[in-house]
Amino acid sequence: MKQSQLFTKTRKETPKDEVSTSAQLLIRAGFVHKELAGVYSFLPLGVRVMKRIIKIIKAEMDTLGGVELYLSALQDPEIWKATDRWNDASIDIWFKTKLKNDTELGLGLTHEEPLTRMLRDHISSYRDLPRYVYQFQTKFRNEVRAKSGLIRTREFLMKDLYSFNATVAELDIFYEKVGKAYERIFRAVGLGEKTFRTFASGGAFSKFSHEYQTVCDAGEDTIYLAMDQSVAVNKEVFTDEVLKDLGKKKTDFVQARAIEVGNIFKLGTRFSEALGLMFTDERGASAPVVMGSYGIGPARVMAAIVELHHDGKGIIWPKSVGPFDVHVVEINAKHTNEVANSANELVVQLEKQGMAVLHDDRDLSPGQKFADSDLIGIPVRVVVSEKTVKAGKLEVKHRADGEVEHLDTTQLASRLR
Amino acid sequence: MKQSQLFTKTRKETPKDEVSTSAQLLIRAGFVHKELAGVYSFLPLGVRVMKRIIKIIKAEMDTLGGVELYLSALQDPEIWKATDRWNDASIDIWFKTKLKNDTELGLGLTHEEPLTRMLRDHISSYRDLPRYVYQFQTKFRNEVRAKSGLIRTREFLMKDLYSFNATVAELDIFYEKVGKAYERIFRAVGLGEKTFRTFASGGAFSKFSHEYQTVCDAGEDTIYLAMDQSVAVNKEVFTDEVLKDLGKKKTDFVQARAIEVGNIFKLGTRFSEALGLMFTDERGASAPVVMGSYGIGPARVMAAIVELHHDGKGIIWPKSVGPFDVHVVEINAKHTNEVANSANELVVQLEKQGMAVLHDDRDLSPGQKFADSDLIGIPVRVVVSEKTVKAGKLEVKHRADGEVEHLDTTQLASRLR
CATH class of the missing domain: 3.40.50.800 (Anticodon-binding domain)
Structure with missing residues (x-):
């Protein structure tokens, strides 16, 4: 492509309203444009980097046996009420809107509910399992603070993969497979050395989930990383009890700022039970499907890459994700x-x-x-x-x-x- | 791909809440899933067809010299107030939402305003023109009626191309080029024979715009097609005055139902003047940039293809856009x-x-x-x-x-x- 055709002009001055280096450089170099706090448009160079990151992620999703679909952003409140995730008391980052007849709708912040409902039409027997589906789709989250550039935004593309298994044992195996795929992805995009699988809260239905945390000063999260880098723990679960489980003591760790570039989560039967996604097992008994969900935000990955790969003159793209070779x-x-x-x-x-x-x-x-x-x-x-x-x-x-x-x-x- | 991996099951029964044949078949065959009236998710087969349609459109956009970008869905009201398109009195299909601090935001129904504002940073001289940019991006429109399946939806992907020229003469040339590209696109996806360039209202700043209308019974629009198929006119401008311009009389035409699969629109300086997108011409004088916008809805195209290509047993995909070969x-x-x-x-x-x-x-x-x-x-x-x-x-x-x-x-x- 001729650069004269690329309409974006670079900027010498650092945007005053951005504190993160990645947002400053991505704006100055013409990869993204800030529309509002926490809302960015992607300029041609940014679109090209995003497509390369997406391609790397997609290849791994396909290898896992995932099938690509695309769910709507507009959400029916009824299914979210059924799982108790519609009220501000349980989820406080909804963007809500209304039809002309005053019916309330939500803008999807994740997609467990509509997907679980949809799969009721397609899963009835153990023969219909396992199922792995993923999408690259825009999420909306009404964040109160949106000051970290592309690291925390109110609208962002997400790769979300969901697993549907007959048993917890099968989920456990798939979960570990996704973990390995994530490690390959983060290595491929140039985040491997600084990205750690990190113990995080598992919510009500699992002891832990795991986050993939890229250590860097611009990160919004605090993690504790073992001195020998063998294990990392999010601040929220850095307790005596958890450390005992891991066979570690507090003094084994150093504190670090990090960007959560991905997460993997065992959902168990939380959503399948609430929404009635049941299957008949080999003995003819009815059981709820066992689920997992697995996210990566490509734009946050892009920002993390820039945080790790830049110098005083600008960005230094790894070969795998540069806008051009x-x-x-x-x-x-x-x-x-x-x-x-x-x-x-x-x-x-x-x-x-x-x-x-x-x-x-x-x-x-x-x-x-x-x-x-x-x-x-x-x-x-x-x-x-x-x-x-x-x-x-x-x-x-x-x-x-x-x-x-x-x-x-x-x-x-x-x-x- | 193995069909056992494709999780969707076909349905024998016709969905009772769909009146259009395309929506009935696309749901029964497992291409789309209805979430709400006017809101559809895309299942793996549907994603594959959409990608093929997008690829055909993208190739033509690139040939036109277009550069791909991706604008945000969340919209800053200020720029829409500047063009008088924020009030319900002027645009009555906004979905609006609010930040936690009660600031109102809109969900983009088109993107002239943010793009015009953004280009103020990148266009200042005649040397920066022309510019052609396009995106495949999700639009939100709060339609009162959404009964025609994928033909009129509240959330849909749109290819929108925008042109920025120094003069009306240049816009006119580019506009005709886009028209030719659109004709190639509609031929390539199997809509060529039934799709007609149709005179439509040009709004306040141009005598006409043009719609690409695919004649079929499921269409929501009414057009008048000359018996010799040399010209088509949307009902809204089928007046004595317009017919005189065209050198035709009413009896030359037959009425037909049609789906608007694309449109091309000369915007002139409506948006550049309101938002201050000015450039310095070769003689050093300041002038507003001359704009055009050009839309195609890939999902509506998919529905139109099914309307034209099916029989009693199901869908008959043209080779160019089938989910598989x-x-x-x-x-x-x-x-x-x-x-x-x-x-x-x-x-x-x-x-x-x-x-x-x-x-x-x-x-x-x-x-x-x-x-x-x-x-x-x-x-x-x-x-x-x-x-x-x-x-x-x-x-x-x-x-x-x-x-x-x-x-x-x-x-x-x-x-x-």
């Missing part, structure tokens, strides 16, 4: 056809090899172009100028370490794979 | 490995050639399987049974005309391309 920066002050053709040809060659390329064809100074390139943070930059055309080799600069290599296009393509 | 129906009453292996092998071979395959591996009677297959409507069905394994050739049945061919896999793959 290569940034071709054309420096052509004299507007010669030779340089322009060379840049165009390079873009075509790289694209032929499957690379996504951003081509800075704009009529700006080299300084402005390099500053923008550093800010946007595409993993590899290739300059095409009168000098490089003469030299016949590409000057390839890696954003992460600033290392410069002189390569031809085949070498570059193989380096990026 | 091939339905492999395994008939294996004796549960022999020979038949099962043959079916599995066929699926692998077809998938290798790039086909999307649904493999009915369920333990049901042939009658039930064929009825489901006809209802779901995948373009081509291949039966694998003891008989076909012996014969060594595939029995390929085309859903559209019931024609049966005996082919090998290479022939089948080339037939489906």
